[in-house]
């Protein structure tokens with residue numbers, strides 16, 4: 001729930017229009033939500049309207065399955081896409097953004113009235129929305145919350161009970177997690193940030209709004225990082241003075257952890273714009289790293305490192321709590337394509353680890369093809385590497401996440417209040 005709703009009259013329409021743009025971009029393609037944000041979908045809006053547009057889009061995506069299920073019962077045939085968007089956003093406003101019913105209906109009808117292709121259907125928008133709001137919030141069950149192809153995959157991989165836990169996490173709005181630059185400061189920062197200190201010393205803050213205005217941001221005392229995302233870099237256990245390579249580094253959450261722990265870090269990524277964000281993050285935190293723009297599997301550099309982190313590009317299905325668009329814009333083909341990239345990157349990583357050094361492989365994905373299968377295949381073809389088993393509790397690892405092989409398979413329900421889904425394994429290269 002949020003209290004950021006602007007009033008229903010004309011003042012709120014630009015925000016709702018921006019939400020239409022964001023929402024349709026999010027469904028059109030993987031990464032569309034972020035692309036639309038960075039290409040100015042919210043430009044020209046007041047901060048309050050910007051927050052509303054973003055919150056509305058995310059609420060509609062987080063509850064999209066149940067919304068569509070309820071809509072199906074009210075529509076005899078699929079309406080044009082824009083009308084469907086207006087209806088989905090209208091329902092989300094009323095049930096999850098505290099917008100009064102009359103305002104959600106009036107603004108949705110107004111949006112339909114303003115569009116050349118939707119004007120004639122404003123009566124339908126009015127009738128369908130009124131009917132849905134009378135019925136109350138849509139049913140949220142495993143079958144309505146998740147796309148069928150993902151629930152089938154996750155049922156097969158993790159079983160019925162775990163699937164129910166995953167589905168329950170989809171509709172929960174996540175808190176903001178922060179990593180302190182200096183872990184010894186965690187308790188002191190927690191008081192200023194209305195935060196609880198989680199295992200691993202992640203701070204879970206109850207604050208809302210622009211993080212740049214929160215205590216300690218400008219001074220570089222913490223950065224935003226999900227509790228699960230903060231675990232893999234800790235598993236490398238870097239010591240001051242060791243060399244570390246972060247092979248898919250941008251925008252740099254894990255690079256910051258390695259640098260803050262005192263390692264001499266090389267941060268590599270193929271994306272120059274994402275590396276620009278990494279550089280900004282390093283500067284704000286007053287940390288340093290060598291920054292390299294290159295393809296991880298084509299980088300010509302003979303150095304070997306004490307510690308190597310491969311946080312590989314993946315389908316990101318574990319991040320649905322903060323990025324619910326991944327549920328609706330991903331496909332089985334994405335998983336197959338990205339799994340091939342991971343295999344290539346892992347193969348290229350092996351030679352960059354010093355004999356006796358450590359390699360942590362991780363992905364923010366719930367797909368076994370991107371996690372367990374990758375490591376199993378890698379160990380099969382690289383007999384000089386072995387698993388260094390992760391201990392329960394290590395670096396904040398939930399006990400429930402540790403697999404019999406000593407890898408981590410983090411499911412969102414493994415921590416009260418949720419965490420991103422992740423896979424991680426720590427391997428050592430024999431000396």
Ligand SMILES: C[S@@+](CC[C@H](N)C(=O)[O-])C[C@H]1O[C@@H](n2cnc3c(N)ncnc32)[C@H](O)[C@@H]1O
Nearest residue numbers: 248249250251252253254270271295296311313
């Ligand atoms: C999961 S994200 C990394 C997140 C980062 N480790 C962090 O903690 O902030 C994956 C990154 O891999 C990069 N990437 C994708 N393919 C790559 C390749 N072939 N070589 C190097 N980087 C690649 C992407 O640009 C993206 O920044």
